[in-house]
Amino acid sequence: MSVVVVTDSSCCLDPKMAERYDIRIVPLHVISDGRDYREGIDELPEDLSGATTSGPSPAELLEVYTRAFDDSDGDGVVAVHLSRLLSGTWEAAKNAADSFGDRVRLIDSQNTAMGLGFAALEAARAAESGADLDDVYSRAVEVAASGRTLLVVDRLDHLRRGGRIGTATALLGTALAMKPVLHLVDGKLVLREKTRTMTKAMAKLVDGVVAEAGRTPLLAVHHRGAPERAQLLVEQLAERIPDAAELLTCEIDGVLGAHVGPGAIGIVVARR
Structure with a gap:
């Protein structure tokens, strides 16, 4: 075996x-x-x-x-x-x-x-x-x-209730009507940068992944009930990182879905 x-x-x-x-x-x-x-x-x-x-x-x-x-x-x-x-x-x-x-x-x-x-x-x-x-x-x-995960959610209250982000970050997205770009650092979900709209946040996701990608990266686009957003990200990544070894689309289900909520979109990049 x-x-x-x-x-x-x-x-x-x-x-x-x-x-x-x-x-x-x-x-x-x-x-x-x-x-x-x-x-x-x-x-x-x-x-x-x-x-x-x-x-x-x-x-x-x-x-x-x-x-x-x-x-x-x-x-x-x-x-x-x-x-x-x-x-x-x-x-x-x-x-x-x-x-x-x-x-x-x-x-x-x-x-x-x-x-x-x-x-x-x-x-x-x-x-x-x-x-x-x-x-x-x-x-x-x-x-x-080598793995890097970037994420944008429609609403931050799901992550706040589950204890995955702090109250201050959650308030940033609700009271100020912003779309924060989040990422995992040392295993913890934290704020990466602030944006005003989902369109700008998605552009920041792609820019961030391009900066991290290196040569022939492994890429995955994740979404929670947002296939149109996911397809747009796939097309942009395919254009900007044409040498990707893999470019997958994965819907978020179950446990992660309960925390990120509907409309969430994210990208994972790793190096083979």
């Missing part, structure tokens, strides 16, 4: 792509109207405006790690998860991985969405090519470290 890669459902990986590279995805949870839904497994309500979210339990992670380790025939597991500053998944993962020693390697991607997904994907491609545990782990670390 070969090293098996595990991640969580915040990665936004297309299920067919995950299946193609045998990436195991642990579901995060959405709690809506008193019911617990597993992202990627259960059908979620369309309206998640009042939903809360939670990470997988240590028992859930242990079950996935155990199966992955067995399927690797002892070659080992690389588990790359969303930022520990955004979720309790990391602590649960440490508890679950303790019994495996160094045969289950954990990585805090300090990211989410395809900032996490690209790290898992490139690690799985390395594993498929025959790389050993050390090399697969190093590949995931390198791609995760």
Whole structure:
């Protein structure tokens, strides 16, 4: 067999792509109207405006790690998860991985969405090519470290309620009627710059990604119920970064959708 890669459902990986590279995805949870839904497994309500979210339990992670380790025939597991500053998944993962020693390697991607997904994907491609545990782990670390995520949301109150941004930033977008461009820094979502309109904010997203891209980058455009905005960004990125190794479009669902709200748009860039 070969090293098996595990991640969580915040990665936004297309299920067919995950299946193609045998990436195991642990579901995060959405709690809506008193019911617990597993992202990627259960059908979620369309309206998640009042939903809360939670990470997988240590028992859930242990079950996935155990199966992955067995399927690797002892070659080992690389588990790359969303930022520990955004979720309790990391602590649960440490508890679950303790019994495996160094045969289950954990990585805090300090990211989410395809900032996490690209790290898992490139690690799985390395594993498929025959790389050993050390090399697969190093590949995931390198791609995760290169990931940059930029985001604009229609309303900041979803992020504020979930504790993902501070009250001051939330007020900036509501009381002052601005569209702040946010980004992840060291695993935490913070203000990048201020804009007045969604059009200007989207232009800043593209400019920011172009500045970070380097050669043959990995790109993903994310949206929450805003396919027209996403298509516009895809067209602009294709024109300005024609040598991109990948340019994916991924709709935000479930856990991330509950936090960013309808109309959110974002871009992830990483380096292969």
